[in-house]
Amino acid sequence: MSRFSLGRRLVLAAPYLWIAAFFITPMALIFKISLSQPVEARPPYEPLFSFADGPSVWWQKLQMLGFETYRALLDDPLYIDSYLSSLTIAAISTLLTLIVAYPFALAISRSPRYLRPLLLGLAIAPFWTSFLIRVYAWIALLKDEGLINHALMALHVIDAPLGLYATNTAVVIGIVYSYLPFMLLPLYSVLEGQDPSLREAAADLGASPAQVFWRVTLPLSRRGVFAGCLLVFIPAVGEFVIPDLLGGSETLMIGRTLWNEFFSNRDWPMASAVAVLLLALLIVPLLIAERLRLRAEGEA
Amino acid sequence: MTLTPLLAVESVSKRFGAVTALEDVSLQVGAGEFFALLGPSGCGKTTLMRLIAGFERAEAGRVLLNGVDISNEAPHRRPTNMMFQSYALFPHLNVFDNIAFGLRRQHWRREGVKRRVEELLDIVQLDDFGARRIDQLSGGQRQRVALARALAPKPLLLLLDEPLAALDRKLREETQFQLKDIQRRLKTSFIIVTHDQDEALALADRIAVMRAGRIEQIGTPIEIYERPANRFVAGFVGATNFVEGRIEATSNGAYFVAPFGRLKREGCMLGDGAAAVLSLRPEQIKLVRRSAADGVAGVIEDTAFRGETTQIRVMLAGDARLLVSSGRDEGFAPGDDVSVVVSSDAGALFAESGQ
Numbered sequence: 001m002s003r004f005s006l007g008r009r010l011v012l013a014a015p016y017l018w019i020a021a022f023f024i025t026p027m028a029l030i031f032k033i034s035l036s037q038p039v040e041a042r043p044p045y046e047p048l049f050s051f052a053d054g055p056s057v058w059w060q061k062l063q064m065l066g067f068e069t070y071r072a073l074l075d076d077p078l079y080i081d082s083y084l085s086s087l088t089i090a091a092i093s094t095l096l097t098l099i100v101a102y103p104f105a106l107a108i109s110r111s112p113r114y115l116r117p118l119l120l121g122l123a124i125a126p127f128w129t130s131f132l133i134r135v136y137a138w139i140a141l142l143k144d145e146g147l148i149n150h151a152l153m154a155l156h157v158i159d160a161p162l163g164l165y166a167t168n169t170a171v172v173i174g175i176v177y178s179y180l181p182f183m184l185l186p187l188y189s190v191l192e193g194q195d196p197s198l199r200e201a202a203a204d205l206g207a208s209p210a211q212v213f214w215r216v217t218l219p220l221s222r223r224g225v226f227a228g229c230l231l232v233f234i235p236a237v238g239e240f241v242i243p244d245l246l247g248g249s250e251t252l253m254i255g256r257t258l259w260n261e262f263f264s265n266r267d268w269p270m271a272s273a274v275a276v277l278l279l280a281l282l283i284v285p286l287l288i289a290e291r292l293r294l295r296a297e298g299e300a
Numbered sequence: 301m302t303l304t305p306l307l308a309v310e311s312v313s314k315r316f317g318a319v320t321a322l323e324d325v326s327l328q329v330g331a332g333e334f335f336a337l338l339g340p341s342g343c344g345k346t347t348l349m350r351l352i353a354g355f356e357r358a359e360a361g362r363v364l365l366n367g368v369d370i371s372n373e374a375p376h377r378r379p380t381n382m383m384f385q386s387y388a389l390f391p392h393l394n395v396f397d398n399i400a401f402g403l404r405r406q407h408w409r410r411e412g413v414k415r416r417v418e419e420l421l422d423i424v425q426l427d428d429f430g431a432r433r434i435d436q437l438s439g440g441q442r443q444r445v446a447l448a449r450a451l452a453p454k455p456l457l458l459l460l461d462e463p464l465a466a467l468d469r470k471l472r473e474e475t476q477f478q479l480k481d482i483q484r485r486l487k488t489s490f491i492i493v494t495h496d497q498d499e500a501l502a503l504a505d506r507i508a509v510m511r512a513g514r515i516e517q518i519g520t521p522i523e524i525y526e527r528p529a530n531r532f533v534a535g536f537v538g539a540t541n542f543v544e545g546r547i548e549a550t551s552n553g554a555y556f557v558a559p560f561g562r563l564k565r566e567g568c569m570l571g572d573g574a575a576a577v578l579s580l581r582p583e584q585i586k587l588v589r590r591s592a593a594d595g596v597a598g599v600i601e602d603t604a605f606r607g608e609t610t611q612i613r614v615m616l617a618g619d620a621r622l623l624v625s626s627g628r629d630e631g632f633a634p635g636d637d638v639s640v641v642v643s644s645d646a647g648a649l650f651a652e653s654g655q
Binding site: 195197198200201202203204205206207208209211215216219220 | 353354355374375376378380381382384386388389390391392401402405406449450453
């Protein structure tokens with residue numbers, strides 16, 4: 001093997017080593033914790049295996065593994081409801097982010113070339129300040145004595161405060177606001193790369209401006225839509241800060257539930273099981289989607 | 301004859317900022333005509349085509365189709381179709397759906413769409429390609445899909461923007477014949493934009509030669525080639541020799557006095573002493589072995605064999621050089637003494653002041 005090919009292998013191996021060291025290994029440790037029993041100790045769980053046991057005891061213990069934590073998790077409606085509510089809030093937020101970001105991305109991609117970096121920079125500029133502070137700022141905007149309610153009441157649009165703060169609506173608003181750039185950037189990048197003569201060709205063949213959008217611009221931007229939706233949906237499902245700050249007692253999201261298990265109940269195995277199931281919920285559909293996409297492209 | 305032309309462009313002007321793209325351009329295209337807009341890049345030919353398609357608006361002038369002013373119609377409301385230089389095929393649709401795009405916008409019925417698309421696939425000889433994706437096609441196949449897509453909705457006028465520019469030379473020549481054949485069969489008016497004079501001469505019934513936003517001459521290929529209106533047209537269309545000189549009117553008739561000698565001219569419209577330029581095509585000049593009898597003395601400087609012709613460079617008195625094209629191989633070699641014979645009606649003579 002030449003030195004070149006060795007160097008090449010190392011470079012190619014780097015991402016795999018990275019994923020192995022910082023994703024798969026911690027995930028495996030969490031999975032291991034999820035299979036053990038909680039105890040009042042430090043760490044607050046009973047180790048699955050100890051080196052003193054020896055192989056025969058290891059084998060015995062392995063056969064006795066009961067996945068009780070997972071059973072408990074699936075039996076308790078609190079967890080199921082948390083997952084479902086997280087998925088619903090994330091899905092609604094993703095859709096709204098897409099609807100808000102698409103016109104932005106379209107407008108920036110159609111503006112004069114020299115203006116585009118500036119407009120894009122302005123859209124991203126707020127994200128130079130702390131995420132936490134920006135979410136806090138929404139409390140001041142949304143609460144009953146806040147800016148939005150005051151303004152609407154002064155304009156006589158509403159008579160009483162809307163009661164937005166500490167609701168699921170507030171969480172959705174917070175997610176849409178916080179994740180906008182993750183949707184905007186992939187959308188902008190596909191829209192900016194679209195050949196304008198395709199739109200002209202569609203118009204030339206009799207497509208009205210609306211038809212040009214639905215038949216050409218939108219279908220040709222589906223990669224950006226897909227990428228942006230993943231970038232928003234996945235972190236939104238597990239979001240903790242936004243529901244914690246903007247949500248109310250009604251807001252049930254898995255990130256909050258996980259936090260409670262870990263820090264309040266100190267039930268590390270349950271917290272780990274919640275995390276493992278969350279990962280499975282997100283990664284399995286993703287792998288299926290990716291497989292379908294590859295197959296569709298492979299056939300072509 | 302008061303027949304309404306299919307397309308009439310009337311005194312159209314268009315500016316992009318400080319740049320004048322079109323200046324008082326007028327032309328007419330008849331039904332079933334193959335018309336070419338020919339000129340160097342930046343001459344405004346593409347702007348004119350985009351204006352006819354509706355992608356640009358003129359500051360002054362009108363565009364009429366069958367006598368109806370369409371100057372302010374949006375592109376999707378115009379019964380014209382365009383074949384784009386980049387082809388602009390929709391990458392997310394297959395060949396069939398690309399060709400059907402215009403038909404579906406006109407709400408053709410399913411069966412009609414299928415029949416029309418198959419008819420066009422047959423015309424462009426891509427019969428079994430309907431299900432192919434665009435990225436599975438070669439450049440020549442894409443070109444034909446683009447043509448089929450533009451023809452499908454039966455436009456009154458088809459605009460073709462440099463349709464052959466992306467093809468290699470051999471394919472380009474083949475495609476020229478196909479294009480002309482298709483146009484003749486469908487009897488649709490074609491307007492082709494090209495910077496390639498061979499293409500314009502080979503394809504078009506009439507050519508408009510453009511320069512710097514203006515039309516220099518409109519005529520049949522033969523008129524443009526043999527009777528160019530000015531020095532620019534003579535130089536742009538085909539190879540030519542420009543000889544600068546002046547006119548000498550005598551009782552025997554007019555002569556063109558070139559640096560290398562006097563050439564008799566027939567039907568000369570210029571007065572005695574007028575500065576003039578004579579455009580002589582390489583094939584309008586005859587070379588014979590040196591004799592005292594006729595012609596101007598010269599020496600062969602170089603020859604280049606080009607297959608069907610031989611290009612010969614002749615050195616004349618006054619350090620003048622002429623490019624001569626000879627159909628037969630007469631065995632001239634560099635250094636041979638020859639006489640250059642130019643008949644008195646050959647070439648085109650222009651007054652020098654205009655240039």
